[in-house]
Amino acid sequence: MKRNPNFPFAPKKFPFFYGWMSMIAGTIGILCSIPGQTMGVSVFTNYLMESLQLSRDALSSAYLIGTVGSSLFLTYAGKIYDKYGARFTAIMAALCLAATLFLFSYSDTVSSSLSQFSGVKYSIVSFTFISLLFFFLRFSGQGVLTLASRNLIMKWFDQRRGLANSISSAFQSFGFAVSPLFIALIISQFDWSIAYQILAFLTLIFVLFAYIFYRDNPEECGLIPDGKIIAPKQKSNPTFQTKKQYTLKEARSTWVFWVFALGLSFNAFFITGFTFNVISIFESCGYSEQKALSVFVPASIISIITAIAGNILSDYIRMQKILIVFLLGCLLASLGVAILEYEIGFYVLILGNGVMGGLFSVIAAITWPRFYGRENLGAISGLSMSLIVFSSAIAPLFFSRIFTLTNSYSLAGYIGIVVVVLLLILSVKAKNPQLQ
Structure with a gap:
């Protein structure tokens, strides 16, 4: 065609x-x-x-x-x-x-x-x-x-x-x-x-x-990216220079791909499970339906601010640093669910959801072309999207079963904390593969 x-x-x-x-x-x-x-x-x-x-x-x-x-x-x-x-x-x-x-x-x-x-x-x-x-x-x-x-x-x-x-x-x-x-x-x-x-x-x-x-x-339109040649924001930093165009096979053989992809997948898992059961989650902690739905407005405001700041900063700093902040947001969101029975859990949940929701768009969009080039961007981002969609599929049933077995959603939050801590440990050396 x-x-x-x-x-x-x-x-x-x-x-x-x-x-x-x-x-x-x-x-x-x-x-x-x-x-x-x-x-x-x-x-x-x-x-x-x-x-x-x-x-x-x-x-x-x-x-x-x-x-x-x-x-x-x-x-x-x-x-x-x-x-x-x-x-x-x-x-x-x-x-x-x-x-x-x-x-x-x-x-x-x-x-x-x-x-x-x-x-x-x-x-x-x-x-x-x-x-x-x-x-x-x-x-x-x-x-x-x-x-x-x-x-x-x-x-x-x-x-x-x-x-x-x-x-x-x-x-x-x-x-x-x-x-x-x-x-x-x-x-x-x-x-x-x-x-x-x-x-x-x-x-x-x-x-x-x-x-x-x-x-x-x-x-293919006779133009170049950005409309003109622009010098990298940090000339001495090779993480802003795409030298190699990775194939899908090469990309998935780098463990850093899995660190970022699993981080994005956790976001999809948590947000989907939380959204599907939000009223039940809050009712189990003694809150009203109105209180449950009120979490989304302040979280979206934080998300917008975080997304704008994260995207602008991504032109100047390594994606690894953004990933770490993103995972800290995931950690706060999980902690918020775990301790939601306490008033402070409500505010921790809002902050965590806002930060991880805003930085999700930064990592999902910018990481793959910067790390692996644009030539096979569809296939590489497609694999990441597969993991994201799969994670979002199993989340509602996971949260529901946790509640059925324990009459509480706290365990889902604590399990989330353990997973995020492991990803934070792995993220310490999550460097751009272009450095190799």
């Missing part, structure tokens, strides 16, 4: 450096993935349970099956991205996401029809069908569309990568914070099935947007 980077217009003739337009386009693409993200799914949970006649455990299991299944194909999707570019990959992912959202709106009707036709119990058919839908939802939304859009931004910048990602991350954090309210408003004005159809229609509009504005990299 030809990329045709100069159709419908040539980025070289754009009134300003096209990398900034790519940053805007990529940010919009990531926001369009929200229906496939955890916060997008959670708004519909109760409606799906009622319409499909599934218990919370059954719906969580369907989510687990679909999400784990999707994670197995993301590395291959990254290779497709490397071959065909951001525009093709994003369009295919968005089309799949739109179709899946449309099918979600008729999931109860389709399940009923299949049940009557096959003679199989309705709840069994609905469980099977929704598991399949979760597979395509998570694969196209959280996985491929996010991967293509995030890498789009990174490929257009080098020395200004942190600045571009800081601007993008601020809008992402705000969009992710308000999206549950936006979706809930649509549901209240119409109903849950119409809301899914509206989200599908908005995703189709994005398909046209991606076709017009997505371009994979500056070189």
Whole structure:
């Protein structure tokens, strides 16, 4: 498939450096993935349970099956991205996401029809069908569309990568914070099935947007990253110079890849498990539902500030230092859950969630092109995304089982502390492989 980077217009003739337009386009693409993200799914949970006649455990299991299944194909999707570019990959992912959202709106009707036709119990058919839908939802939304859009931004910048990602991350954090309210408003004005159809229609509009504005990299458009040659921020520091273009096999053979990837995976694991069970977590400690939901607003504010600061600093300092601060945020978040029964745990939880949430976008976007180059960025970031998606899949059930066995979520927090401490120890020598 030809990329045709100069159709419908040539980025070289754009009134300003096209990398900034790519940053805007990529940010919009990531926001369009929200229906496939955890916060997008959670708004519909109760409606799906009622319409499909599934218990919370059954719906969580369907989510687990679909999400784990999707994670197995993301590395291959990254290779497709490397071959065909951001525009093709994003369009295919968005089309799949739109179709899946449309099918979600008729999931109860389709399940009923299949049940009557096959003679199989309705709840069994609905469980099977929704598991399949979760597979395509998570694969196209959280996985491929996010991967293509995030890498789009990174490929257009080098020395200004942190600045571009800081601007993008601020809008992402705000969009992710308000999206549950936006979706809930649509549901209240119409109903849950119409809301899914509206989200599908908005995703189709994005398909046209991606076709017009997505371009994979500056070189194929006759441009260079940053729009011009910019001297490294620290000329004496080789960690800011990409000398070797790593293959996927070479990247995954470096243990530093696994330190960073597992750090990102822990974030996905903790945030997903916490978000899915947030009301139950707070109620188990004697707090109200209002108190539980109030944690997200101050955490998002801290997240935005941390993301902007972290991205800007990433142009000047090593990613290893950002990783350590990120893991300290993970440690605080885990500690907050462990001691939430005490008032101070509430504030520790907010601070930890804010710091790790803000720095997640920094590490996930900037680490891989800086450490391993841009040539095989899709495949390398695809493997990382597979681990992230897999971790997010098993988290809700893990938290739920901890509560079932102990009547408390504290143990989940303490286990998180142990894991993060191990990652902190490993991060001490997590140096950029370009130094080798």
